[in-house]
Amino acid sequence: MKGLLGFIFGLGLSLILVSVLGENPIHILQIFYNSVFATQYDLATTLFTMTSLIFTGLSVAVAFHAGLFNIGAEGQLLMGSLGMAISGLLLPNLILPYSFLWALVLGLCLGGFWGFIPGYLKSRWGGHEVIVTMMLNFIAAGIVNYFVIDVFQNREVQTPETIPLTKEFLLSSFTHGIFPRTPVNASFLFAVLFCFLFYVLIYHTRWGFQLRSVGKNPEASKFYGVPYQKIQIQAFVLAGFLAAFVGVNEVLGFSGRLRLGFSSDLGFLGVAVAMMASGHPIGILASSFLFAFLLKGSLDLDLETQTITKDFARVIQALVLLSVIGFTQFPFKLPGFKSGK
Amino acid sequence: MISPQPGRTPDLTYELEFKNIHKKFGDLWACKNISLKIKKNSIHALIGENGAGKSTLLKILFGFYYPDQGEIVFQQQALQSMNPDLALKMGLGMVQQHFTLSPEMSVLDHLILTRPPGSVFLSRPKILNKFEMLAGQWELKVPFLKKVGELSVGEQQKVELLGLLIQNVSVFIFDEPTAVLSPEDSEIFFQQILKLKNAGKTIILVTHKLKEVLKWCDEYSLLSQGQMVQSGPTNLENFDSLSAKLLKNVKIDRAESLCSDLDTRPLLTYKREFSKSGDLKFQIFAGQIVGVCGVEGNGQEEILTDLVESNRNMALTWKKISIQSLNNDQRRDLGIGYLPSDRLKQGLILSADVIENALLADDRSWNFFSFGFLRRKNVREFLKKIFYEFQIVPANWKLPLSSFSGGNQQKFLVAKELQKKIQLLVAPHPTRGVDLQSAEKIHSSFYDFKNAGGSVLVISSDLEELMKLSNRILVIFNRQIVGELKNPDWDEKKLGRLMSGGVK
Numbered sequence: 001m002k003g004l005l006g007f008i009f010g011l012g013l014s015l016i017l018v019s020v021l022g023e024n025p026i027h028i029l030q031i032f033y034n035s036v037f038a039t040q041y042d043l044a045t046t047l048f049t050m051t052s053l054i055f056t057g058l059s060v061a062v063a064f065h066a067g068l069f070n071i072g073a074e075g076q077l078l079m080g081s082l083g084m085a086i087s088g089l090l091l092p093n094l095i096l097p098y099s100f101l102w103a104l105v106l107g108l109c110l111g112g113f114w115g116f117i118p119g120y121l122k123s124r125w126g127g128h129e130v131i132v133t134m135m136l137n138f139i140a141a142g143i144v145n146y147f148v149i150d151v152f153q154n155r156e157v158q159t160p161e162t163i164p165l166t167k168e169f170l171l172s173s174f175t176h177g178i179f180p181r182t183p184v185n186a187s188f189l190f191a192v193l194f195c196f197l198f199y200v201l202i203y204h205t206r207w208g209f210q211l212r213s214v215g216k217n218p219e220a221s222k223f224y225g226v227p228y229q230k231i232q233i234q235a236f237v238l239a240g241f242l243a244a245f246v247g248v249n250e251v252l253g254f255s256g257r258l259r260l261g262f263s264s265d266l267g268f269l270g271v272a273v274a275m276m277a278s279g280h281p282i283g284i285l286a287s288s289f290l291f292a293f294l295l296k297g298s299l300d301l302d303l304e305t306q307t308i309t310k311d312f313a314r315v316i317q318a319l320v321l322l323s324v325i326g327f328t329q330f331p332f333k334l335p336g337f338k339s340g341k
Numbered sequence: 342m343i344s345p346q347p348g349r350t351p352d353l354t355y356e357l358e359f360k361n362i363h364k365k366f367g368d369l370w371a372c373k374n375i376s377l378k379i380k381k382n383s384i385h386a387l388i389g390e391n392g393a394g395k396s397t398l399l400k401i402l403f404g405f406y407y408p409d410q411g412e413i414v415f416q417q418q419a420l421q422s423m424n425p426d427l428a429l430k431m432g433l434g435m436v437q438q439h440f441t442l443s444p445e446m447s448v449l450d451h452l453i454l455t456r457p458p459g460s461v462f463l464s465r466p467k468i469l470n471k472f473e474m475l476a477g478q479w480e481l482k483v484p485f486l487k488k489v490g491e492l493s494v495g496e497q498q499k500v501e502l503l504g505l506l507i508q509n510v511s512v513f514i515f516d517e518p519t520a521v522l523s524p525e526d527s528e529i530f531f532q533q534i535l536k537l538k539n540a541g542k543t544i545i546l547v548t549h550k551l552k553e554v555l556k557w558c559d560e561y562s563l564l565s566q567g568q569m570v571q572s573g574p575t576n577l578e579n580f581d582s583l584s585a586k587l588l589k590n591v592k593i594d595r596a597e598s599l600c601s602d603l604d605t606r607p608l609l610t611y612k613r614e615f616s617k618s619g620d621l622k623f624q625i626f627a628g629q630i631v632g633v634c635g636v637e638g639n640g641q642e643e644i645l646t647d648l649v650e651s652n653r654n655m656a657l658t659w660k661k662i663s664i665q666s667l668n669n670d671q672r673r674d675l676g677i678g679y680l681p682s683d684r685l686k687q688g689l690i691l692s693a694d695v696i697e698n699a700l701l702a703d704d705r706s707w708n709f710f711s712f713g714f715l716r717r718k719n720v721r722e723f724l725k726k727i728f729y730e731f732q733i734v735p736a737n738w739k740l741p742l743s744s745f746s747g748g749n750q751q752k753f754l755v756a757k758e759l760q761k762k763i764q765l766l767v768a769p770h771p772t773r774g775v776d777l778q779s780a781e782k783i784h785s786s787f788y789d790f791k792n793a794g795g796s797v798l799v800i801s802s803d804l805e806e807l808m809k810l811s812n813r814i815l816v817i818f819n820r821q822i823v824g825e826l827k828n829p830d831w832d833e834k835k836l837g838r839l840m841s842g843g844v845k
Contacts, residue, residue, distance in 0.1 A: 200714075205710070205715060206700075206709075206713045206714075206715070207713060209700050213697070213700075216692055217686075217691070219686050220681070220686070220687050220688060220690055221701070222687075223649070223679070223687040225668070225670035225673060225702065
């Protein structure tokens with residue numbers, strides 16, 4: 001409820017700002033609306049971004065519940081995508097279903113490993129996870145650059161990307177796209193399913209409970225014999241897995257190759273997605289849609305208006321986000337609601 | 342018991358008046374029509390079980406909450422829109438039960454930090470001088486250049502007091518000041534309070550200890566369930582009715598604590614060598630409540646840590662098995678239960694609700710999970726049972742643990758632990774900061790547990806509690822057991838001497 005109010009407030013603020021710049025606010029609203037709902041293709045593109053944001057949001061959220069801050073979803077998703085993109089190039093002769101499974105396993109393992117490192121360093125020596133994951137992001141970016149440009153570069157194109165995978169490795173060999181000829185693919189359904197599974201895992205299982213008790217009071221967890229070091233590592237590995245699923249969406253589900261810069265900070269946006277939802281998976285569904293909507297909408301603003309540049313579109317994004325977060329996180333009561341949620 | 346107070350000529354004007362204070366949280370009356378007058382230049386005791394409304398009343402005074410109705414009059418002025426800063430400026434100072442000190446700073450720096458001295462630039466020597474004069478004047482000598490964290494609890498309390506004195510506070514409020522002090526330190530503390538009073542200050546004391554009220558306080562007010570029960574000058578006549586009212590209907594057969602026929606095989610043997618002072622060793626037998634008393638910092642912490650965590654450099658035997666290298670989970674499986682020594686830090690997840698707290702440290706046999714999945718029904722049934730048995734209120738499992746009073750939190754922890762299949766309960770400070778009624782409940786649950794064949798190790802600085810509970814009391818001094826007394830041959834003086842290392 002408060003979130004919606006914040007959204008309207010932020011949007012209103014942005015509209016005032018654009019009208020100061022001489023744009024017609026109604027026109028801006030139209031562009032925003034059209035950018036998501038005008039055509040099936042627009043909606044599909046939004047859902048595609050949303051899928052990736054759900055995965056990174058969940059990745060940050062699982063660490064968040066354990067009292068850890070995963071800034072490294074970006075690196076984890078890069079490593080995961082790299083694994084998937086090169087799987088088919090390493091063993092090109094595999095047949096279904098082993099080909100797809102191999103791609104999945106390699107990607108998830110790399111992503112999970114990238115999560116394991118900060119988890120292990122944290123629980124073994126207390127290495128601060130924020131620093132470690134941030135550094136690992138740079139390392140991952142370096143590794144990915146090397147493999148894409150120097151080892152597996154697709155010679156047929158000018159842009160830095162890997163040689164495309166054959167059909168056997170792709171998600172589309174099992175499923176038909178939800179909307180044919182659009183980026184969105186079956187990963188979207190996985191993402192939504194994951195949100196519900198995540199909910200069950202966190203709030204209805206022993207492991208989830210232990211995870212949260214480690215996050216809320218590590219001292220008490222220690223006193224009562226919760227294996228908190230193990231839990232911290234497991235949380236980070238799971239975070240790595242979840243982030244790596246972005247690769248399923250992007251590489252196995254859509255393009256079939258790893259293109260440098262495809263992520264455009266999906267991992268960092270995941271932090272915002274998770275924080276806005278306070279780590280709750282159902283909230284993540286909503287906040288990831290909001291983010292995808294803003295990303296897509298501001299791109300179109302750049303294209304379709306004179307005054308609003310790409311940079312200014314970012315201002316609008318930030319305004320809306322800040323007001324949503326401000327409205328949801330500050331303790332105040334809405335008139336007419338008993339306990340504001 | 343009662344000593345006539347020197348200079349008991351109270352100034353009849355009232356320093357502080359609460360007028361018809363109402364405060365409601367949801368459906369719960371935290372304060373219901375409480376009126377209270379506090380005389381100038383007196384020591385006023387605020388008593389009542391946890392959740393009686395004492396803290397709420399004080400929080401209203403300091404502006405943390407606003408009352409739904411009623412007003413507060415301070416020095417003939419009605420207070421409006423209070424906040425903690427303003428309260429301090431007006432001369433209302435409070436020392437919290439859990440001190441609000443910065444352990445990593447030196448005492449001087451802490452005092453400077455909390456009470457900025459007006460000018461932009463600090464002259465440390467000048468300020469030090471000022472504080473030293475103040476300390477001399479009030480006999481509150483503290484090592485100003487040591488780190489706060491290195492001071493004893495008694496000294497830390499002095500630091501808190503100094504911080505208030507420099508602000509010219511006229512009303513001092515103490516929340517359970519002696520809960521963490523040894524008997525000697527408590528005595529010293531009250532001497533200081535008397536000095537404050539004689540200098541014209543007003544003191545409000547929140548406490549659970551009736552003995553202190555009787556000995557040191559001029560007036561008392563008894564609150565219960567958000568309402569004022571009675572109020573008046575302290576004297577012996579109303580003392581009995583007071584304790585009766587506080588305890589209501591909890592009854593305990595004291596004879597139960599007399600020695601029963603003891604099993605001769607030790608349940609637990611503890612032995613650790615400290616290079617400096619020799620061995621620390623003791624044994625616990627089945628069906629016994631063993632008390633360990635001593636001034637804090639004489640080895641209690643070490644015993645506790647060794648009992649909880651693995652430590653290969655000592656010998657811990659549980660029914661002939663060496664368990665010193667087992668971790669705390671494995672020890673629980675063998676049948677040792679633990680209460681946390683700091684329930685807020687180690688025992689509870691304050692922000693989580695009762696159900697989640699019940700899940701922390703559950704016993705497999707309670708079937709809270711099947712195949713790793715939560716079975717809420719089983720948890721609810723379990724909670725229904727322990728909440729009923731231990732009279733824990735409110736019986737609302739959706740509430741976060743932070744909204745329960747200290748007594749109810751502690752009862753919850755004790756109940757949970759005693760539901761397990763354990764033979765020994767390690768109970769450090771089982772009733773610290775707990776109201777009398779809850780304390781009685783906890784004590785009686787210990788008796789029941791003992792009569793069923795279990796043993797309890799109670800580590801406490803509360804002599805009265807130990808004498809009431811224990812079959813044996815071990816006195817610890819300088820990491821050695823320097824004496825042992827058996828029920829019922831209690832000798833408070835001897836205990837005191839042993840605790841301070843007086844006799845061997």
